[in-house]
Amino acid sequence: MPRILVIHGAGMNMRGKVQTEIFGPMTLPEYDERILGYAKELGVDIEIFHSNVEGEVINRLYAANDQGFDAAIFNPAGFSRGYPALVAAISQVKFPTIELHMSNPVRRGPVSETATVSHGMVTGFGIVGYYLGLRGLRDTLAK
Numbered sequence: 762m763p764r765i766l767v768i769h770g771a772g773m774n775m776r777g778k779v780q781t782e783i784f785g786p787m788t789l790p791e792y793d794e795r796i797l798g799y800a801k802e803l804g805v806d807i808e809i810f811h812s813n814v815e816g817e818v819i820n821r822l823y824a825a826n827d828q829g830f831d832a833a834i835f836n837p838a839g840f841s842r843g844y845p846a847l848v849a850a851i852s853q854v855k856f857p858t859i860e861l862h863m864s865n866p867v868r869r870g871p872v873s874e875t876a877t878v879s880h881g882m883v884t885g886f887g888i889v890g891y892y893l894g895l896r897g898l899r900d901t902l903a904k
Contacts, residue, residue: 785887859880860882864884
């Protein structure tokens, strides 16, 4: 069973409270509940982590690398631009990282800097994007 780390970046704790016209009314705990359901359905083992602190996300990525995780899904949210140490950390771990965005961030401006070192992106599918990311990783890791 693949082991996948799901990381919610800066500001994800505000989902369902602000910018609902872009991201919808779901709160972060509701996201997590749905993501856990997707993981169970797909037969993947996940750990969900959230932080508004760049260094904590970096430390969790490095720890996941050392703990033998097979992949990560990262919704950078507020960490999309201006975080070179985070970009470096993603490029240094040995597992693939898929960047995920609930909306299509390209419609609002430049593409995320962390996307440049991610193995792929899922954007614009709302919460279903997590299902797509988990399934894609599961199927890719099985090969």
